[in-house]
Structures are given as structure tokens and as C-alpha cells.
Amino acid sequence: NAGVTQTPKFQVLKTGQSMTLQCAQDMNHNSMYWYRQDPGMGLRLIYYSASEGTTDKGEVPNGYNVSRLNKREFSLRLESAAPSQTSVYFCASSARRGPIAGNTIYFGEGSWLTVV
Amino acid sequence: SQKIEQNSEALNIQEGKTATLTCNYTNYSPAYLQWYRQDPGRGPVFLLLIRENEKEKRKERLKVTFDTTLKQSLFHITASQPADSATYLCALLPGSSNTGKLIFGQGTTLQVKP
Numbered sequence: 001n002a003g004v005t006q007t008p009k010f011q012v013l014k015t016g017q018s019m020t021l022q023c024a025q026d027m028n029h030n031s032m033y034w035y036r037q038d039p040g041m042g043l044r045l046i047y048y049s050a051s052e053g054t055t056d057k058g059e060v061p062n063g064y065n066v067s068r069l070n071k072r073e074f075s076l077r078l079e080s081a082a083p084s085q086t087s088v089y090f091c092a093s094s095a096r097r098g099p100i101a102g103n104t105i106y107f108g109e110g111s112w113l114t115v116v
Numbered sequence: 117s118q119k120i121e122q123n124s125e126a127l128n129i130q131e132g133k134t135a136t137l138t139c140n141y142t143n144y145s146p147a148y149l150q151w152y153r154q155d156p157g158r159g160p161v162f163l164l165l166i167r168e169n170e171k172e173k174r175k176e177r178l179k180v181t182f183d184t185t186l187k188q189s190l191f192h193i194t195a196s197q198p199a200d201s202a203t204y205l206c207a208l209l210p211g212s213s214n215t216g217k218l219i220f221g222q223g224t225t226l227q228v229k230p
Contacts, residue, residue, distance in 0.1 A: 004159075033217075035220075040124065040222060041222060042205070042220045042221055042222035042223060043160070043205070043207075043220040044220075045217055045218075048217055058217065090159050090160075092159075103209065103218070104150070104162045104165065105150075105160075105162065105207075105218060106162070107159030107160050107161070108159050109157075109158060109159050110157070110158070110159050
């Protein structure tokens with residue numbers, strides 16, 4: 001059981017280049033997320049998708065776009081990379097949304113992105 | 117402003133002792149609070165959830181308390197082992213949220229020495 005799989009694991013970009021981080025989950029989860037993690041800042045939500053066909057901005061969406069391709073896949077695109085986007089990116093998924101569900105989030109292993 | 121804070125200083129304890137990590141929040145009314153473990157180079161892994169109407173939750177050597185008056189959760193690891201060394205993250209779901217979007221603290225690193 002793979003859980004949440006994200007690629008690539010490591011990437012170095014030049015300022016202004018574009019790239020897409022891919023994410024797929026095999027747990028039949030409805031909700032998917034992209035977080036970034038920076039030293040001293042904790043995990044910050046970039047974008048969120050409650051279900052196939054819907055996306056919503058999180059805390060730090062500027063400079064990013066997302067696509068919920070189907071129920072399994074949720075990609076994150078950097079259109080014009082900037083050094084401030086150097087970070088570790090985590091894709092995650094959960095079965096349901098809302099407080100009643102007790103929304104446990106399952107994370108991927110992370111993608112280390114450096115923009116020079 | 118809304119904040120969720122964990123002690124940024126690493127916690128160093130001796131094997132066999134109880135580790136206690138703190139998570140404080142301001143200007144939130146959480147529906148529940150969760151704790152995750154994160155090892156270096158890996159993604160966070162869910163450990164425990166405690167709801168707003170629960171005072172305490174246990175799982176094996178782990179115990180979580182939730183005090184909505186103090187706006188604080190404590191995470192305890194009893195009989196700690198070197199294998200417990202990791203970063204521990206707390207996360208809350210704002211009570212007003214219907215989207216499931218968790219807010220995470222920055223994490224506290226625990227080092228258990230043999």
C-alpha cells in the first residue's frame with residue numbers, strides 16, 4: 001500500500017523556470033493538500049482540494065497553481081520559480097473534511113526544491 | 117491574531133524519563149487537536165487526536181491532554197526511548213472550519229539520550 005506518493009524527491013531550479021510537482025494517493029481519499037515546510041515556520045497550507053474538480057487557496061497560495069486531475073492526483077505548479085519558493089513540499093490527503101470526521105491527514109515523503 | 121505555538125527549543129531527556137511537549141494556541145476555538153511525529157527527511161505521521169470535549173487521550177506510552185481554558189495541549193511520552201527521538205507537531209482544526217484544513221505548529225524536536 002503506497003499511500004501518498006509525490007515526485008520528484010529533489011529538484012534544483014533556476015529563477016524563472018517552471019515545474020510541476022506530482023502527487024497521487026491510493027487510499028480513495030476525497031481531500032488532498034499541498035503544504036510547504038520551512039525552518040521555524042512549520043507546515044503552511046498552499047492549496048487544498050476538498051474533492052475532484054474543486055480547489056481552494058490556503059495560507060500561502062501566491063506563485064503556485066494546482067490541478068486536481070482526478071480523485072487520485074493533485075499537482076502543484078510553479079509557473080516562474082523564485083528563491084523564496086525554496087522549501088520542502090508535502091502532498092497530503094484525508095478521507096473527509098470537517099470536525100465530525102476527525103480528519104487525519106496522511107502525508108507523502110516530501111519534495112526538496114531549491115531555486116537558485 | 118491567531119497563533120499556534122510549540123517550544124522551538126529542542127527537548128533533551130534521558131531514556132526512561134517522561135517527555136512532555138507543549139502546544140499553545142490563541143484566538144482559536146479548536147474542534148479538535150492532533151499530534152504528529154516527523155522524522156528527518158520524512159513526512160509527518162499521525163499519532164493522536166483529542167476533541168474539544170475530551171480532557172485526556174491515551175495510546176500505549178503516549179498521552180495527550182487538552183485544556184480549552186488554558187488553550188493548551190500537552191503531549192507526554194512515558195518511559196521514553198531513543199527511538200522516540202523526532203520532531204513532534206501539533207495541529208488544530210478551527211471550530212469554525214468546515215473544510216478540514218488543519219493549522220500546524222512549527223514543531224518541537226525531542227532527543228532521548230541512552
